[in-house]
Amino acid sequence: MCRSKESKVSDRRQDWTVADLIIPVLASALAIYYLTTIQDIPFMAQMYGGGLSILLLILSGIAILIMAIRLLVTKTASIRLDKGVVRAWARRYWRAGALVLLIVFFIVTVRFLGYTVVSLLFLSGAMYMLGSRGSIMRLIAPALIVTLIGYALFVLFLKVPLPLDPLSLFIKALV
Amino acid sequence: MDMILSAFHQTLQFWWLVPIGVTVGIFIGAIPGFSSTNVLIILLPLTLGMQSGPALALMASLYAGSHMGGSIPAILFNVPGTGAAAATCFDGYPMTQQGKGQQALAIAFVSSSIGGLVTTAITLFALGYLSKLVYYFGSIESFVVILFGLALIGQIAGKNPLKGFLAGIFGLLIGGIGYDSVYSVPRATFGVLELFDGVPRVPAIIGLFAISEALTMIEKERIIDTSMVKKLLGQGWKGTFEGIAIALKNLVAVIRSGLIGFFVGIIPGAGATIGSFVSYQQAVSFSRHKERFGHGNPEGVVASEAANNGLTSGSLIPLLALGIPGGGTAAVMLIVLQAHGVPIGPRLFEVAPELAYGVVVAMLLAYIALMLIGSPSVRLFSRMSYFPTRVLAPTIISFTLVGAYVARGYFFDMWLALFFGILGLIMRRTGYPPHAVLLGVILGPLSERYFTRAILLGDGDLSILFSRPLGNVLWVLLIGSLVVPSALRWLRSQGSSKNSESGR
Numbered sequence: 242m243c244r245s246k247e248s249k250v251s252d253r254r255q256d257w258t259v260a261d262l263i264i265p266v267l268a269s270a271l272a273i274y275y276l277t278t279i280q281d282i283p284f285m286a287q288m289y290g291g292g293l294s295i296l297l298l299i300l301s302g303i304a305i306l307i308m309a310i311r312l313l314v315t316k317t318a319s320i321r322l323d324k325g326v327v328r329a330w331a332r333r334y335w336r337a338g339a340l341v342l343l344i345v346f347f348i349v350t351v352r353f354l355g356y357t358v359v360s361l362l363f364l365s366g367a368m369y370m371l372g373s374r375g376s377i378m379r380l381i382a383p384a385l386i387v388t389l390i391g392y393a394l395f396v397l398f399l400k401v402p403l404p405l406d407p408l409s410l411f412i413k414a415l416v
Numbered sequence: 417m418d419m420i421l422s423a424f425h426q427t428l429q430f431w432w433l434v435p436i437g438v439t440v441g442i443f444i445g446a447i448p449g450f451s452s453t454n455v456l457i458i459l460l461p462l463t464l465g466m467q468s469g470p471a472l473a474l475m476a477s478l479y480a481g482s483h484m485g486g487s488i489p490a491i492l493f494n495v496p497g498t499g500a501a502a503a504t505c506f507d508g509y510p511m512t513q514q515g516k517g518q519q520a521l522a523i524a525f526v527s528s529s530i531g532g533l534v535t536t537a538i539t540l541f542a543l544g545y546l547s548k549l550v551y552y553f554g555s556i557e558s559f560v561v562i563l564f565g566l567a568l569i570g571q572i573a574g575k576n577p578l579k580g581f582l583a584g585i586f587g588l589l590i591g592g593i594g595y596d597s598v599y600s601v602p603r604a605t606f607g608v609l610e611l612f613d614g615v616p617r618v619p620a621i622i623g624l625f626a627i628s629e630a631l632t633m634i635e636k637e638r639i640i641d642t643s644m645v646k647k648l649l650g651q652g653w654k655g656t657f658e659g660i661a662i663a664l665k666n667l668v669a670v671i672r673s674g675l676i677g678f679f680v681g682i683i684p685g686a687g688a689t690i691g692s693f694v695s696y697q698q699a700v701s702f703s704r705h706k707e708r709f710g711h712g713n714p715e716g717v718v719a720s721e722a723a724n725n726g727l728t729s730g731s732l733i734p735l736l737a738l739g740i741p742g743g744g745t746a747a748v749m750l751i752v753l754q755a756h757g758v759p760i761g762p763r764l765f766e767v768a769p770e771l772a773y774g775v776v777v778a779m780l781l782a783y784i785a786l787m788l789i790g791s792p793s794v795r796l797f798s799r800m801s802y803f804p805t806r807v808l809a810p811t812i813i814s815f816t817l818v819g820a821y822v823a824r825g826y827f828f829d830m831w832l833a834l835f836f837g838i839l840g841l842i843m844r845r846t847g848y849p850p851h852a853v854l855l856g857v858i859l860g861p862l863s864e865r866y867f868t869r870a871i872l873l874g875d876g877d878l879s880i881l882f883s884r885p886l887g888n889v890l891w892v893l894l895i896g897s898l899v900v901p902s903a904l905r906w907l908r909s910q911g912s913s914k915n916s917e918s919g920r
Binding site for chain 2: 258260261263264265267268271272274275278279282283284285286288289290293294296297300301303304307333336337340341343344345347348351352356360363364367368371372373383384387388391394395399400401402403
């Protein structure tokens with residue numbers, strides 16, 4: 242009996258964490274910003290978006306209130322940001338974080354270096370970071386194959402106007 | 417009848433174009449960000465150089481193939497190739513994670529083919545009558561149809577209604593960013609020029625599904641348990657046959673979903689995404705096992721796939737009968753017809769009826785080809801999900817970033833895809849359903865457009881929404897579809913509890 246009570250409490254803890262407030266906070270920020278931008282437009286054009294913004298603020302308010310009650314009254318949620326928590330968090334998400342940085346690299350450099358070069362660098366970097374090991378050929382080969390498939394598909398067949406490096410432009414001209 | 421037979425005779429002369437169109441359509445549809453419209457535009461110089469009959473047959477086949485192709489990455493990687501396949505992810509991807517990817521793909525191919533075949537046959541015989549339906553669909557009716565799709569937010573919310581509704585309304589508000597469709601006033605654009613046309617749906621889909629999925633899948637070695645991969649490699653065609661059997665067992669659901677898609681397709685501008693969401697919502701509402709949806713229920717794949725292919729022939733009706741293109745693909749077809757000097761609208765049936773019926777016949781052949789080409793290839797496609805995530809995740813990201821860029825040619829859309837990817841990851845980790853946001857982003861602009869137009873017609877009076885006969889029928893159906901299943905479930909539970917009490 243006691244165990245089931247404990248597990249219920251821990252379930253409730255798992256149900257809501259402070260991180261759960263990220264979305265309500267983002268949503269409220271958008272709703273408030275949205276409301277400020279529709280002030281000067283005709284009422285009929287305000288109805289839909291304005292109504293949604295108010296509804297979103299109410300729902301976000303409820304979510305924030307629930308969290309406050311859990312933190313202060315029922316003590317079924319807690320804010321802990323000690324070394325252990327940060328370490329556990331970093332251990333879990335470092336790969337995702339590194340992959341996001343590689344995506345940023347892809348988007349920033351593709352217009353200067355061209356699709357093929359950036360795709361090759363991105364793919365080999367990401368595959369290495371995610372655990373592909375062995376000889377350089379073993380790492381580069383899959384990245385090269387995927388890049389060539391992408392080049393043939395997007396540039397040659399589907400005529401996507403992607404920025405290209407001089408070598409790709411030469412191949413394209415030959416084909 | 418003679419006209420239909422003559423259309424068959426004519427179309428069969430260039431039957432070989434149909435499998436080519438279907439195959440190319442499947443492959444292109446499978447690339448996230450590329451739709452049938454993109455393919456038709458790329459092939460426009462080719463089709464303009466052909467005679468109008470073969471050109472339209474090729475286009476119809478590409479259209480049918482691309483709708484099916486979109487479901488392949490949706491099922492295998494949780495990455496919908498087209499917006500219409502987004503609802504397929506809900507149950508298709510969990511099936512793959514359970515090692516039933518081959519089964520799910522077979523279900524998708526068979527449901528798509530049968531759903532498409534049935535509705536194309538209806539179009540062929542009732543084209544004249546069905547075209548009149550288009551006249552009855554105004555802003556009010558279209559708004560209510562979109563509400564059918566939005567009702568899915570309530571069902572996605574499931575376990576945690578607050579998080580579900582919050583996510584759905586957040587999505588609707590994101591969909592409200594950009595120019596107001598009636599007054600052309602920019603709203604919440606953050607001063608970014610690229611957002612003045614609104615938040616584009618392709619980067620949103622790619623971010624919320626593909627990028628956030630790639631960021632999540634790297635926590636595991638493979639999508640499927642490594643121990644299961646060896647077993648699956650040895651299963652041969654078993655999964656395919658099981659999938660076909662499941663689809664045939666759910667034949668009534670396939671036909672029902674196909675018809676839902678078909679009627680949504682008739683509404684100009686509604687599009688396949690709404691069709692598949694409405695059909696999925698109806699399947700969840702009327703299922704006895706509501707709780708199984710979203711966890712790998714084959715009925716979910718059936719509902720979404722049969723609907724988005726049932727819709728293809730429906731969307732041709734406004735084009736053929738009235739000259740109104742119902743969507744992007746139909747608009748490209750209109751260009752080809754015009755380039756060949758073919759009269760559009762009601763005169764098409766007087767001047768070149770064989771052409772109007774020929775398109776539908778080509779689509780009928782395309783669905784037969786789809787079944788013959790698609791089902792045997794399921795085994796091969798399903799093997800893609802066995803790759804390790806260290807190869808799969810970067811590949812998905814590099815392909816989908818290009819997909820995000822393609823639609824408008826803005827690098828900004830790649831950033832948008834990344835933003836939605838991170839948003840999707842946070843949502844997954846904190847229990848907010850990303851599907852609900854996507855539903856809002858896709859259906860939000862449409863629901864706003866129809867709502868505002870209806871309100872303008874009523875001069876600000878909300879009662880206009882209940883002033884049209886067809887609209888009122890749709891309201892009753894909407895409320896009925898939400899209330900009746902719950903009432904039936906309650907009655908059933910009351911009955912079973914009484915029985916168990918009397919048994920004691």
